[in-house]
Amino acid sequence: MSDATVLIVGAGQAAAQTATSLRQGGFEGKITILGEEPSPPYQRPPLSKAYLKGELEQERLYFKNAEWYESQNIDVLTNITISSVDADSMSATTQSGKIFNFDHLVFATGSRNRTLPMEGAQLENVFGLRNLVDVDALRPHVGPDKNLVIIGAGYIGLETAAVAQTLGTHVTVLELADRVLARVTSPIISAFYEDLHRRYGVNIKTRCSTSSINGKDGKADSVTLASGETLPCDALLIGIGILPNIEVAAEAGIKCEDGILVDEAGRTNIPHIYAAGDCAKRFILPYGRLGRLESVHNAIEQGKQVAAAIMGKPAPKLDCPWFWSDQYNIKLQIAGLSTDYDNFVIRGDSDNEKFAVFYFKDDILIAADAINSAPEFMTAKRLITAKAKVPPEWLADSDRSLKDIAAQFK
Amino acid sequence: MPKILFMSHAGEEHSIEAKVGDSLMEAAVKNSIAGIDADCGGACACATCHVYIDSSYSALTGTPDDMEQSMLDFADEVQPTSRLSCQIPITEEMEGIVVRLPESQ
Ligand SMILES: Cc1cc2nc3c(=O)[nH]c(=O)nc-3n(C[C@H](O)[C@H](O)[C@H](O)COP(=O)(O)OP(=O)(O)OC[C@H]3O[C@@H](n4cnc5c(N)ncnc54)[C@H](O)[C@@H]3O)c2cc1C
Ligand code: FES
Numbered sequence A: 001m002s003d004a005t006v007l008i009v010g011a012g013q014a015a016a017q018t019a020t021s022l023r024q025g026g027f028e029g030k031i032t033i034l035g036e037e038p039s040p041p042y043q044r045p046p047l048s049k050a051y052l053k054g055e056l057e058q059e060r061l062y063f064k065n066a067e068w069y070e071s072q073n074i075d076v077l078t079n080i081t082i083s084s085v086d087a088d089s090m091s092a093t094t095q096s097g098k099i100f101n102f103d104h105l106v107f108a109t110g111s112r113n114r115t116l117p118m119e120g121a122q123l124e125n126v127f128g129l130r131n132l133v134d135v136d137a138l139r140p141h142v143g144p145d146k147n148l149v150i151i152g153a154g155y156i157g158l159e160t161a162a163v164a165q166t167l168g169t170h171v172t173v174l175e176l177a178d179r180v181l182a183r184v185t186s187p188i189i190s191a192f193y194e195d196l197h198r199r200y201g202v203n204i205k206t207r208c209s210t211s212s213i214n215g216k217d218g219k220a221d222s223v224t225l226a227s228g229e230t231l232p233c234d235a236l237l238i239g240i241g242i243l244p245n246i247e248v249a250a251e252a253g254i255k256c257e258d259g260i261l262v263d264e265a266g267r268t269n270i271p272h273i274y275a276a277g278d279c280a281k282r283f284i285l286p287y288g289r290l291g292r293l294e295s296v297h298n299a300i301e302q303g304k305q306v307a308a309a310i311m312g313k314p315a316p317k318l319d320c321p322w323f324w325s326d327q328y329n330i331k332l333q334i335a336g337l338s339t340d341y342d343n344f345v346i347r348g349d350s351d352n353e354k355f356a357v358f359y360f361k362d363d364i365l366i367a368a369d370a371i372n373s374a375p376e377f378m379t380a381k382r383l384i385t386a387k388a389k390v391p392p393e394w395l396a397d398s399d400r401s402l403k404d405i406a407a408q409f410k
Numbered sequence B: 001m002p003k004i005l006f007m008s009h010a011g012e013e014h015s016i017e018a019k020v021g022d023s024l025m026e027a028a029v030k031n032s033i034a035g036i037d038a039d040c041g042g043a044c045a046c047a048t049c050h051v052y053i054d055s056s057y058s059a060l061t062g063t064p065d066d067m068e069q070s071m072l073d074f075a076d077e078v079q080p081t082s083r084l085s086c087q088i089p090i091t092e093e094m095e096g097i098v099v100r101l102p103e104s105q
Helices: A013-024 A066-071 A132-141 A155-166 A187-200 A247-251 A296-311 A374-385 A392-396 A402-407 B024-030 B055-061 B066-073
Strands: A005-009 A030-034 A074-077 A082-086 A091-094 A099-101 A104-107 A111-113 A147-151 A170-174 A203-205 A210-216 A219-225 A230-232 A235-238 A242-244 A273-275 A280-284 A289-291 A322-327 A330-336 A343-349 A354-361 A364-371 B003-007 B013-017 B050-053 B082-084 B097-100
Touching: A005 A013, A005 A099, A013 A030, A013 A104, A013 A296, A066 A074, A082 A247, A104 A296, A132 A235, A147 A155, A147 A230, A155 A170, A155 A187, A155 A322, A187 A203, A187 A322, A187 A364, A219 A235, A273 A296, A296 A322, A330 A374, A343 A392, A354 A374, A354 A392, A364 A374, A374 A402, A374 B066, B003 B024, B050 B055, B055 B097, B066 B082
Parallel strands: A005 A030, A005 A104, A030 A074, A104 A273, A147 A170, A147 A235, A170 A203, B003 B097
Antiparallel strands: A082 A091, A091 A099, A111 A242, A210 A219, A219 A230, A280 A289, A322 A330, A330 A364, A343 A354, A354 A364, B003 B013, B050 B082, B050 B097
16 A cells, blocks of 8 residues: 555646545555646636736645645646556556556546637637636736627636626627526526626627637637627637546546546546546435536545545545635525526525525425525535425525524434 | 644644745645645635634734625534634734634534
């Protein structure tokens, strides 16, 4: 055990967590993190928030500094892409042909942006927002008197819109669906965010399809919509979702299905190979089904699971999935997954930007979206994990204490 | 570089040199203090950076704002001295302060 080698492919949130949890758990073997990007592991959430806004220095994005990795005897090798893994010989090969042997291998390869299959999407001022390099490239295009067109009204598109608008940019958001955040939340929350962005001056167009990106000298200068309307732009941001990085795993014979399939301990179908984070598909507590989550909490939780599995320790206790998003002065905290809810109630008042929506399925609380409402979020997390059958009218009644409600379901 | 002493629930001590301007949470994470997970990276969204700071230091650490307080109200093992360490910027004057950790995060 003590001389085992753990190879972590990918150097993001899940990689950092796995390595940290291994050392915290007393693992004494060799740990090597191999990452494609030029940077050691860093946090992505601020990329579309404080970092884009210029309120957070780059240095504060990094989870750990170089001295820490050195003191923990963890090798972090950057600018290295693993192109194949051989499960039989227990080795991984880089694009340039270098071979790394392992006793345990962790896929922490994350995800990449979906690209827009449209002519013009390759022009030099058309950006995605996934990596530090992406934000640094986008930043100069954000500011007074600049036109930014964002295709896709998911969290990343909307967070970027909020920062860009705050910095004086003229922002237009184009969304194919009939509402923003359609894939991830209910119509009530979508309507709240549409209204919020419009009040700040963002031009949001839903049910809107783009028919072409037009350019001159290698640069996009306008976007034509299916309606025939043409919008000028100085830059474009495409935020239409992500694809999990599963190709290397799939070619190694690991079972994948829109995600590397892992069990409740983070193990793939091949012994000694694990996966964690955006690239993994796992059993989601408390819903009893498989799913792939794209969140920090998921990457951390799975990183801990994998570390425990490598060390032969019991799997850590799982929490219900959760997520947050910051836009303008609004903090959204999401507990659970609201997909396929059959009932909901609202607590609080959306007019004063402080309310929560609780979602139910078969009378069980399955999710909550809390807008500037931390107590509702914290309470929901507990109740969801406990699969509580909370009477909806209790939660809807702002005079009824959340602590009292939670106490009933201990 | 003020020295800060983290004390686990079991009484284990861990003294670190912190950087002025970082938050107490960042200092803890950079030094792998077990028990400070900081899932949200300081967005005041997770309460996994919960610590106790004796009231004798509150002049240095300030008091929680509304958002922090409402997260704390619903965290586990809250005490009157509870704080979210991501909401406390480190200053030179904090030399020698003691930060205690809850039993679980
Ligand atoms: C702009 C932005 C904002 C976000 N905001 C939030 C938020 O507010 N809240 C939240 O919960 N989540 C948020 N997320 C999501 C969260 O950051 C991700 O879920 C998390 O980073 C996933 O961690 P990971 O380790 O699985 O993948 P990543 O952090 O993506 O790391 C994977 C790494 O692996 C590398 N890699 C891939 N393939 C290879 C290979 N073959 N060889 C070597 N290296 C490879 C990649 O280059 C990458 O660096 C946000 C994401 C983005 C992009
Ligand atoms: S780090 Fe999440 S609340 Fe402090």
